[in-house]
Amino acid sequence: MQRVYTFLIIAGFAVFLVIPLxxxxxxxxxxxxxxxADPARASLLEKELRSIMGKxxxxxxxxxxxxxxxxxxxxxxxxxxxxxxxxxxxxxxxMLANRLNxxxxxxxxxxxxxxxxxTAFSNYANWLYGRAYTRDEAAREALLTISGNINNYEVIPKxxxxxxxxxxxxxxxxxxxxxxxxxxxxxxxxxFSFGLxxxxxxxxxxxxxxxxxxxxxxxxxxxxxxxxxxxxxxIGTFLILFYIVLYFYPELMTSxxxxxxxxxxxxxxxxxxxxFLYGFLYTISVVVMGVRMIIKYRHNRYQIVRTxxxxxxxxxxxxxxxxxxxxxxxxxxxxxxxxxLDYDFFFDFELNKLxxxxxxxxxxxxxxxxxxxxxxxxxxxxxxKRWYCSWVCGCGGLAETLGDPFRHLSDKxxxxxxxxxxxxxxxxxxxxxxxxxxxxxxxxxSATVVGFNTYTVREVYGAFIGAVFAGVVGTGFYPFMGNRxxxxxxxxxxxxxxxIQRFKSRFRITTNGGQCISCGNCSTYCEMGIDVRAYxxxxxxxxxxxxxxxxxxxxxxxxxxLKLENGPARDRFNPNGFIK
Amino acid sequence: xGKIVIIGNGIAGITxxxxxxxxxxxxxxxxxxxxxYFFSRTALMYVFMGHMKFEHTQPYENWFWKKNKIQxxxxxxxxxxxxxxxLTLRSGEVIPYxxxxxxxxxxxxxxxxxGAELAGVQSLYTKQDLHxxxxxxxGVQQAVxxxxxxxxxxxxxxxxxxxxxxxxxxxxxxxxxxxxPKEESEMVNRHIRSRGVTLRxxxxxxxxxxxxxxxxxxxxxxxDLPCQFLGITIGVMPNTGLVENSEIDTHxxxxxxxxxxxxxxxxxxxxxxxxxxxxxxxxxxMEPVWYTGRIMGETVAQTLCGKPTAYAPGIWFNSAxxxxxxxxxxxxxxxxxxxxxxxxxxxxxxxxxxLRLTYDTNNNIVGINSLGLRLNHQACxxxxxxGKTLEYALAHLEEIDFDPEFYPKLNRSLV
Numbered sequence: 002m003q004r005v006y007t008f009l010i011i012a013g014f015a016v017f018l019v020i021p022l023x024x025x026x027x028x029x030x031x032x033x034x035x036x037x038a039d040p041a042r043a044s045l046l047e048k049e050l051r052s053i054m055g056k057x058x059x060x061x062x063x064x065x066x067x068x069x070x071x072x073x074x075x076x077x078x079x080x081x082x083x084x085x086x087x088x089x090x091x092x093x094x095x096m097l098a099n100r101l102n103x104x105x106x107x108x109x110x111x112x113x114x115x116x117x118x119x120t121a122f123s124n125y126a127n128w129l130y131g132r133a134y135t136r137d138e139a140a141r142e143a144l145l146t147i148s149g150n151i152n153n154y155e156v157i158p159k160x161x162x163x164x165x166x167x168x169x170x171x172x173x174x175x176x177x178x179x180x181x182x183x184x185x186x187x188x189x190x191x192x193f194s195f196g197l198x199x200x201x202x203x204x205x206x207x208x209x210x211x212x213x214x215x216x217x218x219x220x221x222x223x224x225x226x227x228x229x230x231x232x233x234x235x236i237g238t239f240l241i242l243f244y245i246v247l248y249f250y251p252e253l254m255t256s257x258x259x260x261x262x263x264x265x266x267x268x269x270x271x272x273x274x275x276x277f278l279y280g281f282l283y284t285i286s287v288v289v290m291g292v293r294m295i296i297k298y299r300h301n302r303y304q305i306v307r308t309x310x311x312x313x314x315x316x317x318x319x320x321x322x323x324x325x326x327x328x329x330x331x332x333x334x335x336x337x338x339x340x341x342l343d344y345d346f347f348f349d350f351e352l353n354k355l356x357x358x359x360x361x362x363x364x365x366x367x368x369x370x371x372x373x374x375x376x377x378x379x380x381x382x383x384x385x386k387r388w389y390c391s392w393v394c395g396c397g398g399l400a401e402t403l404g405d406p407f408r409h410l411s412d413k414x415x416x417x418x419x420x421x422x423x424x425x426x427x428x429x430x431x432x433x434x435x436x437x438x439x440x441x442x443x444x445x446x447s448a449t450v451v452g453f454n455t456y457t458v459r460e461v462y463g464a465f466i467g468a469v470f471a472g473v474v475g476t477g478f479y480p481f482m483g484n485r486x487x488x489x490x491x492x493x494x495x496x497x498x499x500x501i502q503r504f505k506s507r508f509r510i511t512t513n514g515g516q517c518i519s520c521g522n523c524s525t526y527c528e529m530g531i532d533v534r535a536y537x538x539x540x541x542x543x544x545x546x547x548x549x550x551x552x553x554x555x556x557x558x559x560x561x562x563l564k565l566e567n568g569p570a571r572d573r574f575n576p577n578g579f580i581k
Numbered sequence: 582x583g584k585i586v587i588i589g590n591g592i593a594g595i596t597x598x599x600x601x602x603x604x605x606x607x608x609x610x611x612x613x614x615x616x617x618y619f620f621s622r623t624a625l626m627y628v629f630m631g632h633m634k635f636e637h638t639q640p641y642e643n644w645f646w647k648k649n650k651i652q653x654x655x656x657x658x659x660x661x662x663x664x665x666x667x668l669t670l671r672s673g674e675v676i677p678y679x680x681x682x683x684x685x686x687x688x689x690x691x692x693x694x695x696g697a698e699l700a701g702v703q704s705l706y707t708k709q710d711l712h713x714x715x716x717x718x719x720g721v722q723q724a725v726x727x728x729x730x731x732x733x734x735x736x737x738x739x740x741x742x743x744x745x746x747x748x749x750x751x752x753x754x755x756x757x758x759x760x761x762p763k764e765e766s767e768m769v770n771r772h773i774r775s776r777g778v779t780l781r782x783x784x785x786x787x788x789x790x791x792x793x794x795x796x797x798x799x800x801x802x803x804x805d806l807p808c809q810f811l812g813i814t815i816g817v818m819p820n821t822g823l824v825e826n827s828e829i830d831t832h833x834x835x836x837x838x839x840x841x842x843x844x845x846x847x848x849x850x851x852x853x854x855x856x857x858x859x860x861x862x863x864x865x866x867m868e869p870v871w872y873t874g875r876i877m878g879e880t881v882a883q884t885l886c887g888k889p890t891a892y893a894p895g896i897w898f899n900s901a902x903x904x905x906x907x908x909x910x911x912x913x914x915x916x917x918x919x920x921x922x923x924x925x926x927x928x929x930x931x932x933x934x935x936l937r938l939t940y941d942t943n944n945n946i947v948g949i950n951s952l953g954l955r956l957n958h959q960a961c962x963x964x965x966x967x968g969k970t971l972e973y974a975l976a977h978l979e980e981i982d983f984d985p986e987f988y989p990k991l992n993r994s995l996v
Binding site: 520 | 621624627630632633642775875876900901904905955956983984986
């Protein structure tokens with residue numbers, strides 16, 4: 002049976018990988034008009050996309066053609082709306098004569114053809130009015146700078162295609178023009194891709210029932226998937242590439258997104274986006290691998306309850322409820338995602354969206370703020386970080402289910418601990434500073450704080466922390482650095498809770514007198530890379546900022562030494578442990 | 582500043598070295614032929630089963646020793662000269678010492694049968710034994726492990742994890758019943774069998790068969806058991822080879838007083854190699870387990886740093902894991918009924934968890950055994966040292982409960 006299940010998983014993956022290769026894009030003038038709402042822009046693109054109109058092309062070809070079309074369209078727009086050479090000469094003359102003012106500009110740029118130029122120039126160049134220029138080059142240089150700014154900030158964004166619009170159109174074009182089996186037979190393909198993998202993975206997990214209950218980590222350090230050997234490298238590479246496509250090139254994955262369109266229509270009444278697909282796959286992973294986790298630890302009630310908890314929170318609060326909210330015309334909202342992990346909670350568009358959504362929106366806003374500022378410290382005081390990290394959190398949920406087979410790959414060295422402290426608190430400070438800047442901009446309208454543009458700062462955070470660190474590295478590195486890379490080295494919420502857990506909490510892992518035999522199972526299987534044994538063999542309680550309370554150290558201990566407990570915060574460090 | 586040389590880098594020797602370093606600036610040298618760095622011997626089985634890599638059995642990172650100025654020498658001590666206070670390494674190098682700590686450990690008791698030297702026949706004690714077992718178990722279908730103790734059952738579990746069929750041959754009528762009372766022993770018997778291991782109780786090996794490699798054994802009832810691997814785990818004995826021709830007194834082990842000092846001045850012995858001349862009450866002269874090694878290491882460090890301290894191991898405790906069945910014991914639990922002692926014994930409904938409270942004629946708790954449960958060490962010790970009564974104990978079982986959260990409570994689950 003093992004072979005059958007292996008075959009199913011491989012076959013499912015193969016189908017999944019083949020789908021983009023057998024999917025094509027068929028562009029029609031109607032598609033273009035549907036996707037690009039503005040008729041002027043649509044007709045510009047239509048002209049440039051004529052060569053692939055009505056032809057089935059691959060997504061790469063489509064994107065290449067789109068790229069060209071955007072460039073040519075932008076050039077045409079710029080040529081039409083930016084200042085002409087003659088106008089520049091005339092303006093330079095005005096400047097040298099010290100006669101540049103609103104009246105002269107108005108008369109120079111008169112007429113309906115110049116309407117756009119006139120408004121833009123007045124807005125961008127009024128500081129030049131009345132300034133004395135004596136040298137032609139200086140005046141010309143000033144004008145060209147202004148002209149460039151007008152092109153970049155007015156002409157292209159308002160009349161052409163700036164990078165945000167291009168990115169979103171690239172995806173919309175790909176999705177709208179998609180043809181092939183993913184569109185015609187989504188259910189069937191879903192069954193033969195995700196379906197086979199799910200059946201195979203469940204079947205694989207059921208094999209664990211053949212062994213009697215108990216800790217069975219046999220061959221963990223020999224299996225090619227879990228010992229950084231070839232299969233682990235393949236899995237890691239796949240995950241990394243998947244995340245890069247998801248975050249940076251979603252226009253290449255529309256054939257996968259199309260597979261879940263029917264589910265999306267059923268759930269929220271509209272087509273799926275690439276993050277709906279991601280949420281779907283994420284939830285499936287947590288549930289299927291959660292079943293595996295429960296079977297593996299079926300002798301351990303703590304693990305069973307905890308795993309059911311992460312499965313519940315991922316399925317309901319993270320995946321289904323937000324979509325239902327959207328269907329009910331409420332804002333998309335994950336009630337268990339907490340700032341600063343939820344780093345865009347305070348972004349202007351999020352705040353505006355919530356505030357504009359009536360009572361429900363205000364409730365969400367208050368809920369989110371209360372959870373971050375009151376809920377987190379209170380719950381962490383009573384239960385430690387585990388109330389969130391290993392029971393509720395989505396990242397934690399994936400780590401504890403899909404990531405469980407890789408938990409032993411975390412680095413336990415002192416060096417790794419130092420790197421961890423440096424990096425996680427840096428990210429936390431970055432997140433807090435970024436949020437403060439964003440809020441400053443929100444309330445004052447000024448985009449610049451001490452020389453930094455808050456929009457740029459948040460964009461950098463989103464790309465490097467939100468996408469690359471949390472996604473590409475956080476999950477893609479499971480088979481190389483263990484299942485908690487993000488939680489350990491990056492998550493700002495984990496850092497925040499960690500400080501509370503370390504200094505003011507009732508949570509600790511107690512060690513049982515002198516029973517430790519220093520075997521190292523606890524440290525080896527600690528996903529956070531804590532050297533648990535270093536404490537246990539001294540009879541000291543384990544109180545570490547990073548501990549997420551997964552309880553696996555206690556589960557794998559062969560001598561019953563470790564126990565996760567909440568108790569009086571006083572004396573929880575027991576410096577005078579049993580062992581001197 | 583003196584020079585303290587410790588022979589042996591197991592838990593006893595290393596604990597001594599660490600604690601000496603905490604209290605003094607003496608030069609410390611630790612010599613071992615087995616491995617340069619300290620590792621947890623009890624974890625060797627997990628390396629074989631693939632739960633860990635060897636490096637994970639090392640409780641301290643390699644930089645630790647240099648940082649703490651503990652010099653490690655990987656070599657065999659071939660000669661000991663207590664008169665000149667120096668020892669000779671295999672390389673010929675001579676190392677003088679001011680004080681010497683012998684932490685030589687133990688060695689497997691050999692099976693006195695022809696054929697014990699055949700390929701595929703081995704014991705399990707050292708890191709080298711583990712490598713040997715890795716080779717010896719290649720291609721093996723059937724294995725026999727002789728000996729009903731803790732290493733025997735570990736070896737059975739190790740081989741079983743490689744899908745090798747194991748027969749465990751035990752001399753006693755029930756597994757480890759020289760230590761475990763009947764009920765516990767029988768629970769372990771059932772557990773071993775439930776894991777797919779064949780258990781042959783009350784049997785000894787009469788003959789080892791094979792030409793170059795072991796091919797099978799014959800039991801005393803005439804049964805032939807074919808096997809390509811034969812594990813000998815019939816106990817360990819103090820590893821006293823180095824001191825046999827020296828001034829140092831030995832009996833079974835190296836004889837030491839309550840300060841862990843041998844008859845030779847400035848020579849101490851700790852850990853498995855030791856035999857106590859005057860064991861403290863409730864303790865035997867030889868108790869070769871991890872914890873006693875560690876406590877002896879702590880104790881001798883005090884003495885060597887100018888604070889003469891008698892070995893006081895406190896109330897006896899030990900633990901083990903038989904396949905998936907955890908075992909803990911505290912205090913005095915006689916394996917067979919004994920005059921003046923009685924016990925309260927309960928199992929859960931599935932007969933997979935057990936608790937025994939042994940009490941004396943005054944109803945005071947003197948010993949506790951558990952299987953499939955986790956008990957709180959300090960609470961158990963408190964009960965025994967304070968002489969809590971059985972009535973108190975039964976009314977306060979939650980005090981000793983150390984099972985994880987959400988597990989059935991002790992007072993509820995045992996019927």
